[in-house]
Every structure is written in structure tokens, then in C-alpha cells.
Amino acid sequence: MRPDLSLTLGALGLLGLAACGQATSPDGDIASPTGDRAISVSAAPDTATEYGKRARARVFGSDGERIGDVMAWQGRDGVLVQLDVRDLPPGPHGVHFHSVGDCEDTGAFKASGAHIGVADGPHGLLHPDGPHRGNLPNIHVGVDGTAIVEFYSNLISVAELRDADGAALIIHQTRDDLQTQPIGGSGGRIACAPFGGRS
Structure with a gap:
């Protein structure tokens, strides 16, 4: 039985936001990467704890x-993901969670492994027998090279992103068609964000 999918994409804007200072959260985590954007991501819980x-x-x-x-951030039945990026080629880009938190092979990012849940079935949010647990919606980068987006997935948990080998969010060269195997025709890996693992 395929996992129930409730995945939504909310575009917060393809804008470059200029701001001063670097915000920190109450526990000291950086809330803004460069002081000019805010980002946040959340994952689906394995347990209420x-x-x-x-x-x-x-x-x-x-x-x-x-x-x-x-x-x-872990929600009760899913992951809320907020992503804030700049200096990317304008247009649509496939985004996926990969199985290893390793981005050390700069430029190739193959050390991040395959999609999380690649053994679950075919790739693609729109594939009738999919998706992988690591599948996410496309993002759209503005003409200024920035994207601030928010999406939600009940296919994965924060615990899985932070396990022994971590995980990585990979941004691909072009659009994921959400059906074609193995990665929706989304091309090479152009950006990598390592969670845990070798970050």
C-alpha cells in the first residue's frame, strides 16, 4: 500500500529580500542564512514525541x-519545509531529499546518494505507483537567481533527516516532470544541503 501523500507547495515569493543583521532562534540556531532571507523546513513525525x-x-x-x-520542523503528520536560496539559474528546478548527509564532493554531490525511499517504488509525485519518500515539488527561481519557497510532505520525518548517515536536500539543474524514471529528467545536481551525517 502506497503511503498517503499530502504534499503542498506554497510559494512565498521569488524575491531577494534585503535586511540587516542575522537573526537567531531562541536555541541559538541561525534563522537567517545570510541576514537577508529567512528559511525553515519541517519533517513528518514518526511518533508524537x-x-x-x-x-x-x-x-x-x-x-x-x-x-x-x-x-x-516536525509537524504532527508531516514535514514543513522552507527553503531560501540565491545565485541559482532562473526557472524551475527539481528538489529531492537524498539518503546521505554528505556534500563534500563539490560540484557533483554524488556522495549524497540516491533519493530517500528509492526502494519504495517509482520516482515521482504524479507517478501512479510512486512516490519515493524523498520526492518534493519543484521550486521556481526568479530572474534574480533567488527563491523563497515553502512546502509540506507527510512522507518523511525530521528523525530520518537526522539519523546516523544524515540526509541531503539536492537541487537539480532543471524541472522534475514528477513521473519519468529515475529523477524526472531533472538533470545534474547543482546545490546540496547536508543534514547531519558529514555536514
């Missing part, structure tokens, strides 16, 4: 430079 837990990661571009942040 996971509710409210979170994971955060910096996003690195193909040259190894930091280009944004992502954070995840």
Missing part, C-alpha cells in the same frame, strides 16, 4: 559557496 523537533542545513552551490539555508 518527535513533534516540534527540527533539522537545519546550509545550502552549498556547485562551487562550494554557501547560497542559502533550509530548516525542517
Whole structure:
């Protein structure tokens, strides 16, 4: 039986926001990657005790430079993900959670492994027998190279992002068609955000 999917994408705007200072959360985590954007991400809980837990990661571009942040907070039945990035090619890009929190092979990002849940069935949010647990909606980058987006998935948990080998959010070169195998025709990996693992 396929997992119930309730995944929504809320675009907060394809804007570059100029602001002063760098915000921090009450527990000291960085809430704004560069002082000019806010981001947050959340994942679905395995148990009620996971509710409210979170994971955060910096996003690195193909040259190894930091280009944004992502954070995840555990909801009662899913993950709320907020992603804030800059310096990306304009247009749509596939986004997926990969199984290893390792972005050290800058430019290739193959060390992040395959999608989380690749053994679950076919890739694709619109595939009749999919999706992988790591599948997410596309993001749309503005002409200024920035994207601030928010989406929700009940396919994954913060605990899985923070397990022994971590996980990585990968941004691909182009749009994921949400059906074609193995990655929806979304091309190479152009950005990587490692959670836990080798971050």
C-alpha cells in the first residue's frame, strides 16, 4: 500500500529580500542564512514525541559557496519545509531529499546518494505507483537567481533527516516532470544541503 501523500507547495515569493543583521532562534540556531532571507523546513513525525523537533542545513552551490539555508520542523503528520536560496539559474528546478548527509564532493554531490525511499517504488509525485519518500515539488527561481519557497510532505520525518548517515536536500539543474524514471529528467545536481551525517 502506497503511503498517503499530502504534499503542498506554497510559494512565498521569488524575491531577494534585503535586511540587516542575522537573526537567531531562541536555541541559538541561525534563522537567517545570510541576514537577508529567512528559511525553515519541517519533517513528518514518526511518533508524537518527535513533534516540534527540527533539522537545519546550509545550502552549498556547485562551487562550494554557501547560497542559502533550509530548516525542517516536525509537524504532527508531516514535514514543513522552507527553503531560501540565491545565485541559482532562473526557472524551475527539481528538489529531492537524498539518503546521505554528505556534500563534500563539490560540484557533483554524488556522495549524497540516491533519493530517500528509492526502494519504495517509482520516482515521482504524479507517478501512479510512486512516490519515493524523498520526492518534493519543484521550486521556481526568479530572474534574480533567488527563491523563497515553502512546502509540506507527510512522507518523511525530521528523525530520518537526522539519523546516523544524515540526509541531503539536492537541487537539480532543471524541472522534475514528477513521473519519468529515475529523477524526472531533472538533470545534474547543482546545490546540496547536508543534514547531519558529514555536514
